Amino acid sequence: MVSEARRVIQFSTGNVGRHSLRAIIGRPDLQLVGVHASNPGKVGRDAAELCGWPDPTGVIATDDVDALLTLGADCVVYTSQGETRPMEAIEQMAGFLTAGVNVVATSMVWLVAPRQADGWLRDPLQQACEAGGTSLYVNGIDPGFSGDTEVYTALSLVTRARSITVQEIFDYANYDDYEFTGNAMGFGMPADAMESVMLFLPGVLTSMWGGPVRSLAGHLGIELDELRQRVEPWFATERIDCTMTTVEPGGMAAARFAVEGVRNGVPVITMEHINRLTAAAAPEWDYPPDGKTGVHRVLVEGEPRVEVNTHVSHPVYDTTDAGCMSTAARVVNVIDWVCRAPVGIVAVEDVPPVEMIRGLMW
Structure with missing residues (x-):
């Protein structure tokens, strides 16, 4: 457990994002400081309302990416679907990385094996990491x-x-x-x-x-x-x-x-x-x-x-929802390590296995 909670932004609140949002709110080693929502119906709503958390957080969803960049977060959990809009997703992720904010993501699944990814995808994100002294990690349940x-x-x-x-x-x-x-x-x-x-x-x-x-x-x-x-x-x-x-x-x-x-x-x-x-x-x-x-x-x-x-299963959620929850876990659970990781795009083999389970019980 880190001595001070990591300041985290949740980027998107869809099938995976609402589960990672709920996990971030619940963990004592993480502090939610911002939420991005692209759906106009979600903008302006409390993060708790967007993920079924019982108590208001005071963190209000916004579609203003520039405002999120000014929050001084340690890490962004990027779960916004990016495979159909890769250039926009690269630009958004690179913006945070360049600004000194680490990124963990379930989107852009080509980067699950980053050393095998094509240069058009890998190079701008690697350059952004180097510019901001930050790290990027992408994983999920499959691919992942x-x-x-x-x-x-x-x-x-x-x-x-x-x-x-x-x-x-x-x-x-x-x-x-x-x-x-x-x-x-x-x-x-x-x-x-x-x-x-x-x-x-x-x-x-x-x-x-x-x-x-x-x-x-x-x-x-x-x-x-x-x-x-x-x-x-x-x-x-x-x-x-x-x-x-x-x-x-x-x-x-x-x-x-x-x-x-x-x-x-x-x-x-x-x-x-x-x-x-x-x-x-x-x-x-x-x-x-x-x-x-x-x-x-x-x-x-x-x-x-x-x-x-x-x-994977859950007493309330369907199995596919439980799978989305596990997808979120694959990145939320390594936030602290990614914040301490060497600069650049990191792969699953770089992460010590024990770092994937820290902070899970409280």
């Missing part, structure tokens, strides 16, 4: 935990690995994010629209999950011959009504996609998603074990074979 911390744990239990499969298998029916996730994955769209689905376009999957695949290969000391992506939609035969969207017969109700790291013609590292909008969709594909609605799984074929299944 399942492809780094969980898979590292599984691999530590084998004497030899022949292949590695990292999976997210989740029912997204109750995930209220059609604006990005639903559109990007093509849920509800007919077969003749698949060529326009963002995640299915050539190179998009490898840009998002290729970095973690290459990073893992590098840690294993192996050279991959190529990265390749595969996608497979599943179309509904009956109407599906759910929180995510309404799917008419013939609309896509499940998607299976993967990035494969190939050596000698064989996939040796695979990062795969299987996402449905109903348990009845794609019955021939894998399901989470034990009747769960979601799992992050690592399978290592080796000596011995290892399978690690991570489930």
Whole structure:
């Protein structure tokens, strides 16, 4: 526990941001000093109201980024969706970094494996860190935990690995994010629209999950011959009504996609998603074990074979919401360390494991 609470700004209050906001308010080692909201309906409201905290905080949401820059915060928790507006997100993050404010983020998932990220993304943020003497850390649950911390744990239990499969298998029916996730994955769209689905376009999957695949290969000391992506939609035969969207017969109700790291013609590292909008969709594909609605799984074929299944749940929230809570935890829990970290963009392998759990019990 640090002797003085870190001064923190929460940037966005959406699916992940409202959970990180609630965590920041509750922790005695963090002090909320500012909240950014882009939705006009949230501007001017107390932070507590935006995340379901029982007591007012006196911190009022604003859409004025310049005003937030003047608060003298130690760190910004940046959870605003940036993958569809990367240049704007880079500019916002760089502004804080240059001003001397560290950033932890669940957005811009290309930076989960920062040493594999393209220069157009990495270089301006690295330069901003150097200008402000600050650090940037990006992580989440997937990409993030399942492809780094969980898979590292599984691999530590084998004497030899022949292949590695990292999976997210989740029912997204109750995930209220059609604006990005639903559109990007093509849920509800007919077969003749698949060529326009963002995640299915050539190179998009490898840009998002290729970095973690290459990073893992590098840690294993192996050279991959190529990265390749595969996608497979599943179309509904009956109407599906759910929180995510309404799917008419013939609309896509499940998607299976993967990035494969190939050596000698064989996939040796695979990062795969299987996402449905109903348990009845794609019955021939894998399901989470034990009747769960979601799992992050690592399978290592080796000596011995290892399978690690991570489930998240909550007595009130849906499993997808619990996943968003865990995504927030991946960055909120390392705020203090990032504030002490070497200048620049840091990766999960740079963070001592014990620094990810400090301050969790009070």
